[in-house]
Structure formats: structure tokens, C-alpha cells
Amino acid sequence: MSALLVDLGNTRWKAALSAGGEIGPVESGVHADVQAFRGFLVRNAVGVKRVLVASVTGDSVEQAVESEVRRCLGLPCRMIKSTDRMPNIVSGYRKPEQLGVDRLLAMVAARANSSAPLCVIDAGTAVTMDFVDASGLHQGGFILPGLQMYRDCLLANTAIPRDSDVHVSDPLGRDTPTAVALGARYSIAAIVETFLTGSRALFIDQRAEIFVGGGDADQLTGLLPSPCIKLENLVLNGLAALAAGGDV
DSSP, rough: EEEEEEEEOOEEEEEEEETTTEEEEEEEEEEOOOOHHHHHHHOOOOEEEEEEEOOOOOHHHHHEEEEEEEEHHOOOOEEEOOTTBTTBBBOOOGGGGGGGGGHHHHHHHHHOOOOEEEEEEEEEEEEEEEEETTTEEEEEEEEEHHHHHHHHHHTTTOOOOOOOOOOTTTTSSOOOOOOOHHHHHHHOOOOOHHHHHHHOSSSTOOOOOOEEEEEEEEGGGGGEEEEEEOOHHHHHHHHHHHHHHHOO
């Protein structure tokens, strides 16, 4: 049975079909481009039996998506929530409803690929980082500015020159824009090292695996401890694992 999966992120939508836990080609667009989303639905309507949606947006975007799905497919949307039961992952938040569903599904996607302790990083508009033990219990995590947001915030509140000529192959910043860019990247890498191999190590005598997704994943993988695995479309892959598990 084919499922249509929709990831409503901070600025864009992504969508794909899935069967058996695997996702097909991914299409995306900005939220305001309703025509592009409608086109995706029309092209992929045949054989779809259910629609799963994960959203970190507000009601207006979610309602627009639901309306288009009903119009084009005649199906309701199953809006996945962070309080829903997930395969092989248990939220570690004191108030589970506060955990972003995108983070929870990213952990589900990583767990579907590994039974080891996990560090799951989604590097997009914001950078989220979550740690999961071998049993699937979420230990907690962090939310940081994304790499572009880090730079924009720093430059907006200082007199640092707005030079965009960055030499990211340098180990240290030898000019101001490189120092800013590397500062953002190494701040993320430092947290990972602290909680996997450093003074706050969570998984003593266990080898954790790091999964990285999001638009800025390639800018981080070379700085992180190994094993580091790039996994694209974390939320969609999490939705696919959820659909394959029959829990929704």
C-alpha cells in the first residue's frame, strides 16, 4: 500500500511516495507555491491510500495542505504529532508535546538504519541535535541556529564586515568571514564530541553512530567524529518507517 509523505519545514515543503519503508523521488517547494504542491499531488495520485504529514509550521500552512490533499486525492491527512507512538524510539522530553515532530521523526529514520546509540543532527534553518541510547530512549538534545542564521545574527548585531569570501578548508580562521563560518561549524562539532567522547560522554564503552541530514549536512560531516553517516530527507524517511510499521 502506497503512502504519500509530506514534510512541512520552516520554509519549504518536501513530499515523496513510500512503500515498504523506502521513499521515492523527493519534490519540494516554498510554502507559498501552492501550484507546485498541487502539481505533485496530481502527478502522484494513483495508488495512494493514505497521507502522512509532519509539520513544524502554523495552522494556515497545514490547513492549506490538507485542503489541497482532499481536493486532489479525496483523502484525509494524518497529521503526525510528537506525542504519537513511534517505532523503536521513546521521547525523553519531560513534556513530550514540546519536542518537535521533525526531531522525533529524524530519530526514527536513524534508528531504522542502526541499532547502536545515536547522535542525530538535522542541519537546516536551525540545527537540531538529539542523542538516543541503544534501547531507543531519547536522552535529550540541543537546538542551535543554522549556519546561515548564525552568521546573519552575528553580523546584524556587530560591526563585523560583511565579507563573503570564506576559506573553509583552513583549520582556523585567518580572516574574519572564515572565522565566523568556522566558528559556527566547530560549535556544533564540539557539542557532538563533548557528549560522545568527551567530559559528558553519554554512552560509555559503546560506539555511537552519527547521522546527519539537512541542507548544510555536507558542511559538517568532515568535522564530526566517525562513524558519521549522511542521511538525506530525515523527516520523510522517518515518516516512511512509521508508515511501514503499520502504527498509523
